[in-house]
Amino acid sequence: MSDQDRLDNNVDEPTGTEFVGHEWDGIRELNTPLPRWWLWTFYASIAWSAVYVVLYPAWPLVKQATEGTLGWSSRGELVDEMNAADLARQGTFERIAATDISQLSADPELMGQAIAGGAAAFKQHCVQCHGAGAAGYEEYGYPNLNDDDWIWGGQLEEIEYTLTHGIRWDGSDDTRISFMPAFGGMFDADQVDALVSHVQSLSDSGAANASGAQLFSANCAVCHQAGGEGDQAQGAPALNDAIWLYGNSKANIRQQILYPRHGAMPGWSDKLDPVTIRMLAAYVHSRGGGEVTQIDPEEVDEPAQVAVAERSDGRR
């Protein structure tokens, strides 16, 4: 067969398939049909997309996409999921709200749920100051919450109070408040040095100093107590242990005597609901050093009633 004959022949002999009709340098394209399985898959996906466009949101319009006859939306799905989670939590929330905080640890299961809820809220609201492990930042005045050294009190209800009203926070009239005076104008340099030595000696990290001890009992013991035990009612930290807000070097202590910092924490009552605050208190209390409630029914009842009153005005 000549070349011309082959070109005229519109069928590829070995395969029996027709040519499309193009030719480049003697190479010709066969018109091979699409495999049947491929075609059917293709038609099926066209049919599926047609159905999908009718049922679900599909075509973007100016403001939103076409809605679809099922009324589904990703936002709606999220809302449904959140409602379901809320319902599941609600029971726990209500029980925590209804339990006097000083009695919370008497119900280990509920306490466990409160601690878990508090741990989650802590990650969101507290780590930027107290650190991910709640160990705080010594020398910067962000206290470690894992130890059993409490500035303002470590019983569940005391922690709840601290969280609700904050520390030196102008958002609450009931905030934890006290101010260490600046003693700069009051003592000369030698007196300050003597005081610094005495403060260090309280935690066995410096030599005893008689004149420092005298100045301390006259000026400082009213808040920090004679032996530096501290006083939670005034938020005066203990000075006789190894735990420091601002550090225990001579320079750190001198700094505090001359220019007290007056560390502040915002209260959480305007950001968080009372149950979340209660769960946070449970979490902080669980971090190693929470104190057990002292039995004094009069005092114990009070914070619980405050919490109930706040709940009844519509907040959970």
Ligand code: HEC
């Ligand atoms: C903006 C920084 C900041 C944030 C955020 C913050 N804190 Fe504090 N927190 C402080 C400071 C500063 C103090 C110490 C104040 C002082 O000198 O008495 C403190 C003290 C506390 C105390 C008192 C400790 C004691 O020994 O009595 C507790 C409890 C506490 N924080 C828990 C929390 C929890 C729970 C959160 C999250 C809801 C939180 N904090 C978020 C700065 C912060």
Ligand code: HEC
């Ligand atoms: C009115 C109560 C009050 C008096 C009086 C007072 N302090 Fe304080 N002191 C505090 C408070 C409250 C803090 C908490 C720190 C802050 O945020 O300022 C503090 C903190 C300190 C600290 C830092 C502790 C740490 O953990 O880092 C030192 C040191 C200290 N005081 C020493 C003294 C000395 C020395 C005197 C006497 C010359 C004195 N204070 C008098 C209330 C008092």
